[in-house]
Amino acid sequence: MPAEIKSKLAIGVLASGNGTNLQAIIDAIEAKRLDAVIRIVISDKPGAYALKRAVSHNIQIEAVDRKRFASRDAFDAEIIRILQKHGVKLVVLAGFMRLLTPAFIAAFRMRIINIHPSLLPSFPGLDVQRKALESGTKFAGCTVHFVDELLDSGPIIIQAIVPVLQDDTVETLSKRILAQEHRIYPEAIELFAQDRISVNGRRVLIRNVVESEGAMTNPLVGIPD
Numbered sequence: 001m002p003a004e005i006k007s008k009l010a011i012g013v014l015a016s017g018n019g020t021n022l023q024a025i026i027d028a029i030e031a032k033r034l035d036a037v038i039r040i041v042i043s044d045k046p047g048a049y050a051l052k053r054a055v056s057h058n059i060q061i062e063a064v065d066r067k068r069f070a071s072r073d074a075f076d077a078e079i080i081r082i083l084q085k086h087g088v089k090l091v092v093l094a095g096f097m098r099l100l101t102p103a104f105i106a107a108f109r110m111r112i113i114n115i116h117p118s119l120l121p122s123f124p125g126l127d128v129q130r131k132a133l134e135s136g137t138k139f140a141g142c143t144v145h146f147v148d149e150l151l152d153s154g155p156i157i158i159q160a161i162v163p164v165l166q167d168d169t170v171e172t173l174s175k176r177i178l179a180q181e182h183r184i185y186p187e188a189i190e191l192f193a194q195d196r197i198s199v200n201g202r203r204v205l206i207r208n209v210v211e212s213e214g215a216m217t218n219p220l221v222g223i224p225d
């Protein structure tokens, strides 16, 4: 099919907070590094700054306040309804701080992705930059993965690693990780848009990627003193 009549990947973004990952996706689309269209941004927090970012780029928004729903199932059913109404083909969780119900996962199986600020499977859950720092690990990072029924689980698509420096605080480490989130999330969505991703058990295979056997150490070794 000629590129000009192939329809763009329709994505729906779910965000609870600041929305810097949403912003990175918007920027990648506007810079034509990502061939996708954001049909809807949904937040469970009516005051989320992510919604303001979307509005300022003329993207449609919906605030779905969890407090208005009697159960998680009813809340998720409303989000599914909105995503389907907008013809969403890929659901992008960008700082969406809620677990999805099995019905949600089933409605978009292998079409929901998440970004998480740790090198999964290490440090699922909350406050993970602090947990990484306190663990003494020399490397931290972020992960884009498909979403399954378990917390921060599901096949891993891309990871980026960053060093943990000796004078790091939670803030400095989080900032270093977040910069990498903004790089890899649009890349992962573009791989999906190009239909280059396949899943074999827990392993994600990507067609036509460049890989490297180069190893890193932290601290650097072999530096003369």
Ligand code: GAR
Residues within 6 Å of the ligand: 015, 016, 017, 018, 019, 020, 021, 022, 050, 094, 095, 096, 097, 115, 116, 117, 125, 152, 178, 181
């Ligand atoms: C990001 O660091 C993202 O990885 C994290 O929330 C932050 C949202 O920032 N998500 C999770 O911890 C999910 N388990 P943002 O609103 O600026 O994109």
